[in-house]
Amino acid sequence: MKRIGATDLAVDLGFLKLRNPVLAASGTFGYGLEFKPFVDLDKLGGIIVKGLYFNPRPGNPPPRLAESPSGLINSIGLQGIGVRAFCEKVLPQLQGLQTPVIVNVCGETDEEYAAVIDFLNKNRRIAAYELNISCPNVKEEGRCPALSPEHTFSLVKLAKQSSRRPLIVKLSPNVTDIVSVARAAEEAGADAISLINTLLAMAVDIETRRPRLANTFGGLSGPAVKPIALRMAYQVASRIRIPVIGMGGIMTGQDALEFLIVGARAVEVGTANFVDPGASLRIVKEIQDYCRDKSISRVEDIIGTLMTE
Amino acid sequence: MLKDPSALIIRKKAWDGYVLLELRSPRVARRARPGQFLMVRVSGQPYPLLRRPLSIHAREEDSVEIFFARAGLGTAILADKKPGETLDILGPLGKGFVIPGVTKGKKFCLLGGGRGIAPLYFLAQELRAKGGHPRVFYGGKTEADLPLLQKFAAQKMEVFVSTDNGSAGFPGLVTAMLERDLVQSAQPALIFACGPDPMMKRTAEIAAERKIPAQLSLESIMGCGIGACWGCVRKIRKGRAAEWVKICEEGPVFSASEVVWEE
Numbered sequence: 404m405k406r407i408g409a410t411d412l413a414v415d416l417g418f419l420k421l422r423n424p425v426l427a428a429s430g431t432f433g434y435g436l437e438f439k440p441f442v443d444l445d446k447l448g449g450i451i452v453k454g455l456y457f458n459p460r461p462g463n464p465p466p467r468l469a470e471s472p473s474g475l476i477n478s479i480g481l482q483g484i485g486v487r488a489f490c491e492k493v494l495p496q497l498q499g500l501q502t503p504v505i506v507n508v509c510g511e512t513d514e515e516y517a518a519v520i521d522f523l524n525k526n527r528r529i530a531a532y533e534l535n536i537s538c539p540n541v542k543e544e545g546r547c548p549a550l551s552p553e554h555t556f557s558l559v560k561l562a563k564q565s566s567r568r569p570l571i572v573k574l575s576p577n578v579t580d581i582v583s584v585a586r587a588a589e590e591a592g593a594d595a596i597s598l599i600n601t602l603l604a605m606a607v608d609i610e611t612r613r614p615r616l617a618n619t620f621g622g623l624s625g626p627a628v629k630p631i632a633l634r635m636a637y638q639v640a641s642r643i644r645i646p647v648i649g650m651g652g653i654m655t656g657q658d659a660l661e662f663l664i665v666g667a668r669a670v671e672v673g674t675a676n677f678v679d680p681g682a683s684l685r686i687v688k689e690i691q692d693y694c695r696d697k698s699i700s701r702v703e704d705i706i707g708t709l710m711t712e
Numbered sequence: 713m714l715k716d717p718s719a720l721i722i723r724k725k726a727w728d729g730y731v732l733l734e735l736r737s738p739r740v741a742r743r744a745r746p747g748q749f750l751m752v753r754v755s756g757q758p759y760p761l762l763r764r765p766l767s768i769h770a771r772e773e774d775s776v777e778i779f780f781a782r783a784g785l786g787t788a789i790l791a792d793k794k795p796g797e798t799l800d801i802l803g804p805l806g807k808g809f810v811i812p813g814v815t816k817g818k819k820f821c822l823l824g825g826g827r828g829i830a831p832l833y834f835l836a837q838e839l840r841a842k843g844g845h846p847r848v849f850y851g852g853k854t855e856a857d858l859p860l861l862q863k864f865a866a867q868k869m870e871v872f873v874s875t876d877n878g879s880a881g882f883p884g885l886v887t888a889m890l891e892r893d894l895v896q897s898a899q900p901a902l903i904f905a906c907g908p909d910p911m912m913k914r915t916a917e918i919a920a921e922r923k924i925p926a927q928l929s930l931e932s933i934m935g936c937g938i939g940a941c942w943g944c945v946r947k948i949r950k951g952r953a954a955e956w957v958k959i960c961e962e963g964p965v966f967s968a969s970e971v972v973w974e975e
Contacts, residue, residue, distance in 0.1 A: 433940035462956050468933045468943035473758040479942045626758040677936035
């Protein structure tokens with residue numbers, strides 16, 4: 404029972420109703436279990452587990468991380484256990500939870516994305532898929548689908564045909580025109596857009612004159628990217644009809660509210676989970692406090708209320 | 713593992729380039745075992761962003777100690793903290809050293825290089841409490857890199873020091889000092905080591921040549937310390953194959969024979 408006067412934090416994505424707008428972002432929340440000591444997972448809007456390829460992946464050699472001012476550059480290389488181990492070892496441990504579990508789907512080829520989805524379709528515990536279209540594609544000389552509206556369209560179409568669950572498409576910010584990629588995903592049948600993935604970045608050790616990452620390049624996340632992420636979330640939310648889930652450097656409830664105000668219906672919290680494993684729930688509380696202070700009864704009433712005049 | 717957002721700094725000792733902080737955190741102290749570490753939030757601000765992984769140096773009833781070198785911006789900010797201030801810590805993390813079932817009367821060699829001495833004090837105390845005989849080999853670039861010498865000596869621990877420049881103790885690397893000792897005295901039951909990678913690699917070689925089991929505490933930049941980011945991997949043998957293993961979760965201590973040395 405909700406207390407009278409308490410804020411209704413629920414948000415409706417159309418295909419999925421969330422208890423509150425805060426999701427844990429893929430790649431920053433492990434497979435969910437890692438955070439059980441710090442977070443009551445059922446109090447989150449949902450969790451998006453680490454990206455899954457069909458087979459286990461070794462990942463990149465270290466160093467995989469470099470810190471930059473207010474940011475983190477990573478080149479993990481999507482090391483992971485693969486779909487089979489995920490379904491056999493991880494999902495049973497998430498079975499007792501109420502919180503929606505969304506699986507981030509990866510692929511080296513378009514066919515692999517479809518195979519991952521096909522394998523996961525059997526499992527009822529999965530609420531939706533988040534299609535990670537920023538994976539290097541072996542048939543496109545390592546270019547990821549997210550860099551082209553055409554490839555995004557064909558991949559999303561294929562994934563949507565394979566999928567028995569709602570499909571969220573996660574966009575890369577490393578493009579000139581993010582709206583055209585978002586539109587391609589929408590036209591291909593995506594149920595929602597999430598953005599942004601990390602920004603391609605690098606760092607150099609001036610003592611050794613070597614890149615600080617073994618892979619030379621990595622993806623930048625953290626507070627440093629938030630203004631860019633916010634701008635892109637606003638551009639996309641203003642131009643498409645399907646729901647937008649915003650992310651990029653969200654550390655506080657205030658950050659999350661900015662995304663909601665520009666039109667995101669939910670947010671993902673990523674790098675903040677590393678700094679403070681309880682960040683996701685703290686952000687829920689900070690959104691709630693804001694609503695109470697402003698006498699806002701439904702968090703939905705904040706979404707897309709940016710004043711531009 | 714748990715989070716203590718306000719571990720009170722109750723004591724500080726500073727040397728040129730090194731700092732020791734004692735933090736009151738009863739729940740973390742109760743759970744701590746030698747070789748485990750803390751993730752310490754340096755600042756409430758977004759820069760530096762990440763927590764710093766620091767070994768648990770000592771444990772008292774209600775407190776833990778950390779000992780670290782001023783290495784970069786994060787540790788420099790930590791080094792300026794004062795008693796009365798609080799730190800946000802996660803811990804105890806990782807698996808720590810594996811202390812054998814039988815320790816009574818056994819000899820153990822503990823090798824610390826520079827700031828790598830940090831976890832070995834806690835380990836030495838534990839070994840001694842269990843009737844073992846820890847012998848500490850403490851190496852640094854110069855005498856100034858051996859600030860904990862007095863602390864070990866005050867506990868009547870057997871300590872041997874080495875310096876790269878010969879300013880104190882054995883002139884040369886701590887691993888060379890160990891080799892000389894292994895020739896002269898009875899073989900230890902186990903070698904424990906923590907220090908820079910070349911020292912870890914040499915320790916593994918020495919242990920393998922003499923068929924002495926060894927445990928190495930490895931270091932890496934870490935994103936989260938709790939197994940979520942997969943940023944702190946090292947190559948570890950798993951059966952016939954080797955794979956990138958998260959040292960925060962499966963380590964930071966590994967058996968020397970499991971560690972694969974690249975290059």
